[in-house]
Amino acid sequence: MNSLAMAREPDARASAAVMLKIDNLSAWYAESKVLHGMSFDVREGELLTLIGRNGAGKTTTLRSIVGIVQKRTGSIRFRDEELVGKRTFQIARLGIGYCPEERAIFSSLSVRENLFLPPVLREGGMTDEQLYATFPNLKARAGSQGTKLSGGEQQMLAIARILRTGSRLLLLDEPSEGLAPVVVKEIGEIIQRLKAQGFTIVLVEQNLRFARMVADRHVVVENGKVVDILSNAELEADMGRVKSYLGV
Amino acid sequence: MFEGISTQLLFGQVLLGLINGSFYAMLSMGLAIIFGLMSVVNFTHGAQYMLGAFIAWLLLNYLGIGYWPSLVLAPVLVALTGMVLERLLLRPLQGLDHLYGLLATYAVALIVEGLVRYKYGSTGLPYDNPMPGGINLGFMFLPYYRLWVVVFSLVTCIGTWILIEHTKLGAYLRAANEKPQIVETFGINVPKMMTLTYGFGVGLAGLSGVLAAPIYQVSPSMGSSLMIVVFAVVVIGGMGSIVGAAITGYMLGLVEGLTKVFYPEAASVVIFMFMIISLYLRPAGIFADKESV
Numbered sequence: 001m002n003s004l005a006m007a008r009e010p011d012a013r014a015s016a017a018v019m020l021k022i023d024n025l026s027a028w029y030a031e032s033k034v035l036h037g038m039s040f041d042v043r044e045g046e047l048l049t050l051i052g053r054n055g056a057g058k059t060t061t062l063r064s065i066v067g068i069v070q071k072r073t074g075s076i077r078f079r080d081e082e083l084v085g086k087r088t089f090q091i092a093r094l095g096i097g098y099c100p101e102e103r104a105i106f107s108s109l110s111v112r113e114n115l116f117l118p119p120v121l122r123e124g125g126m127t128d129e130q131l132y133a134t135f136p137n138l139k140a141r142a143g144s145q146g147t148k149l150s151g152g153e154q155q156m157l158a159i160a161r162i163l164r165t166g167s168r169l170l171l172l173d174e175p176s177e178g179l180a181p182v183v184v185k186e187i188g189e190i191i192q193r194l195k196a197q198g199f200t201i202v203l204v205e206q207n208l209r210f211a212r213m214v215a216d217r218h219v220v221v222e223n224g225k226v227v228d229i230l231s232n233a234e235l236e237a238d239m240g241r242v243k244s245y246l247g248v
Numbered sequence: 249m250f251e252g253i254s255t256q257l258l259f260g261q262v263l264l265g266l267i268n269g270s271f272y273a274m275l276s277m278g279l280a281i282i283f284g285l286m287s288v289v290n291f292t293h294g295a296q297y298m299l300g301a302f303i304a305w306l307l308l309n310y311l312g313i314g315y316w317p318s319l320v321l322a323p324v325l326v327a328l329t330g331m332v333l334e335r336l337l338l339r340p341l342q343g344l345d346h347l348y349g350l351l352a353t354y355a356v357a358l359i360v361e362g363l364v365r366y367k368y369g370s371t372g373l374p375y376d377n378p379m380p381g382g383i384n385l386g387f388m389f390l391p392y393y394r395l396w397v398v399v400f401s402l403v404t405c406i407g408t409w410i411l412i413e414h415t416k417l418g419a420y421l422r423a424a425n426e427k428p429q430i431v432e433t434f435g436i437n438v439p440k441m442m443t444l445t446y447g448f449g450v451g452l453a454g455l456s457g458v459l460a461a462p463i464y465q466v467s468p469s470m471g472s473s474l475m476i477v478v479f480a481v482v483v484i485g486g487m488g489s490i491v492g493a494a495i496t497g498y499m500l501g502l503v504e505g506l507t508k509v510f511y512p513e514a515a516s517v518v519i520f521m522f523m524i525i526s527l528y529l530r531p532a533g534i535f536a537d538k539e540s541v
């Protein structure tokens with residue numbers, strides 16, 4: 001690696017292997033095309049955010065990766081596997097965990113049942129002890145109905161349940177949305193801890209303060225396209241550039 | 249006890265009500281399970297019940313296989329044909345309006361009934377009682393086989409309830425009822441789960457059919473006449489509420505039996521009067537908000 005590249009990408013992860021490679025991805029809801037040729041990479045161990053205005057296509061990007069949006073073209077390579085053309089459950093079994101924007105806690109299941117619902121798909125997931133150590137609240141409320149938890153607790157539950165499965169790539173859709181600042185901070189700390197444990201994370205986030213606290217790189221999405229990719233250092237150095245994308 | 253009403257008659261009708269209720273409960277439970285997961289109103293259910301009884305009759309008369317092995321074999325065969333039906337007919341209709349599934353399953357019911365009627369006629373075929381005899385309780389005579397039907401159906405309903413409410417498998421089922429796509433993102437093959445669930449639900453119908461064979465005769469229309477009541481039960485209990493379906497089934501069987509004692513003229517309509525009143529008071533079903541499954 002030459003010194004120029006080092007200067008542009010000061011992060012040591014720049015040299016890590018690419019885990020997820022998205023190339024010219026387009027996606028549709030029925031007849032309406034929402035993603036128009038997205039391309040970006042996620043490296044092993046990296047925390048990448050997708051930022052952009054409401055309706056830019058961030059959620060759709062995650063849904064296309066996991067195959068909830070089935071109508072898609074282009075390429076999504078996860079390690080050695082092509083995900084376009086695969087069904088959602090097949091994609092999940094490769095080791096991709098998805099935490100949806102709406103959290104999707106099951107009301108007919110207790111907190112414990114929600115937490116242990118996703119089956120262990122491969123080795124390397126968190127043990128039950130590690131899980132409860134990371135999320136002590138969930139242990140205390142294990143018997144309650146899933147949807148009786150507060151918003152913040154439901155968010156924790158939605159993250160916690162995909163950590164046991166052995167998935168090494170986590171797709172988190174706006175975990176800070178609609179939560180009080182203290183809870184956002186708590187979730188930020190948990191995400192940092194997950195990163196330190198070696199999880200690779202794609203985080204959709206509109207809260208810039210939250211995003212720069214945890215991320216290595218940022219992908220800016222606009223109208224279903226990638227319009228910019230910057231390292232966290234670049235973001236820190238030039239907040240104006242990103243704020244203009246977000247219109248804030 | 250009641251003036252002019254003999255205890256013989258009263259207990260006889262209570263027993264009959266419990267027997268009918270047993271079939272209502274098992275059939276509506278299967279319907280509720282299928283509707284809960286797949287949003288399919290399975291109009292083939294009555295034909296699958298008839299098929300259970302009919303397969304038991306065929307096994308006995310062509311292969312000499314008796315009641316007890318048939319109690320296992322016939323429901324399994326009904327479940328297997330159900331799973332084929334689900335793959336070929338229902339899966340392509342997934343995601344379309346409920347009406348398509350309803351019409352398609354109704355068409356299959358008519359075809360199955362028609363074929364059986366064509367080959368074997370519409371008169372009932374007798375099926376020997378595997379447990380003849382009974383005990384005299386003093387106030388009434390209790391045939392062993394009827395006791396067996398009530399007990400077996402109760403055990404089946406409770407077993408199904410435990411399976412769905414208190415096992416991991418049931419948790420998948422309840423979760424997939426709510427948000428199938430999210431369950432799929434956990435690596436669960438939800439379409440396969442639907443096929444198996446459909447098989448289980450119609451297997452229950454087949455099982456009910458075998459149970460019914462010695463009591464009612466085996467005839468092509470035995471299912472369709474029963475299903476009208478069963479659909480009323482499911483509507484009263486709340487579509488998709490499994491516990492609601494079972495409890496309502498027993499309850500309405502009893503109500504129907506007691507009506508026969510106290511006001512026989514109303515016996516054939518009492519369930520539908522219940523349905524209208526309950527739809528008016530609780531449109532989503534009696535058990536709708538207590539039980540989301």
Ligand SMILES: Nc1ncnc2c1ncn2[C@@H]1O[C@H](COP(=O)(O)OP(=O)(O)OP(=O)(O)O)[C@@H](O)[C@H]1O
Pocket residue numbers: 029032034052053054055056057058059060061101206
């Ligand atoms: N189920 C759907 N059917 C049709 N169009 C949809 C659907 N979901 C989203 N869209 C449209 O697709 C576009 C991208 O939506 P998407 O949810 O991916 O945006 P987003 O970047 O996640 O926005 P937000 O920040 O509000 O969550 C929007 O124009 C939206 O209206």
Ligand SMILES: [Mg+2]
Pocket residue numbers: 058059060101173
């Ligand atoms: Mg979104």
